Amino acid sequence: MSETPKSVNPLGWPRPIGFSNAMIAEGKIVAIAGQIGWDPITEELVSADFVQQSRQALANVISSLEAAGGKPQNLVRLTWYLTDRTEYLSHLKELGAAYREEVGSYYPAMSVVIVAGLLEEGAKVEIEALAVL
Secondary structure (H helix, E strand, C coil), X not given: CCCCCEEECCCCCCCCCCCECEEECCCCEEEEEEEXXXXXXXXXXXXXXXXXXXXXXXXXXXXXHHHCCCCHHHEEEEEEXXXXXXXXXXXXXXXXXXXXXXXXXXXXXXEEEECCCCXXXXXXXXXXXXXXX
């Protein structure tokens, strides 16, 4: 099995907080489709709460990754699609705690994109992932 992906950053740039600027990895690619904050069995949102939806979306990403034989440390990229910038910014502390509980203290390259809406009615966040095993 190849090494765990590692963070690489341009010389002289400070270490980012909560994400990596770039990741380097070698192995099999696992692409995980956008996951929302729903129970994957009932396909019902776990809550109307942004943080709870985010926690469940992350748990769904990790479950999909584990089904492929991976673990959070194999993630090289997360892309977050959010419907409300203000809600995201006002819940950073709680969101960070939920992230660490689901993923741990591992931070791949991440992007956050604000969108007009998501396909599933009531969904506030969708997270897609790329991992290398």
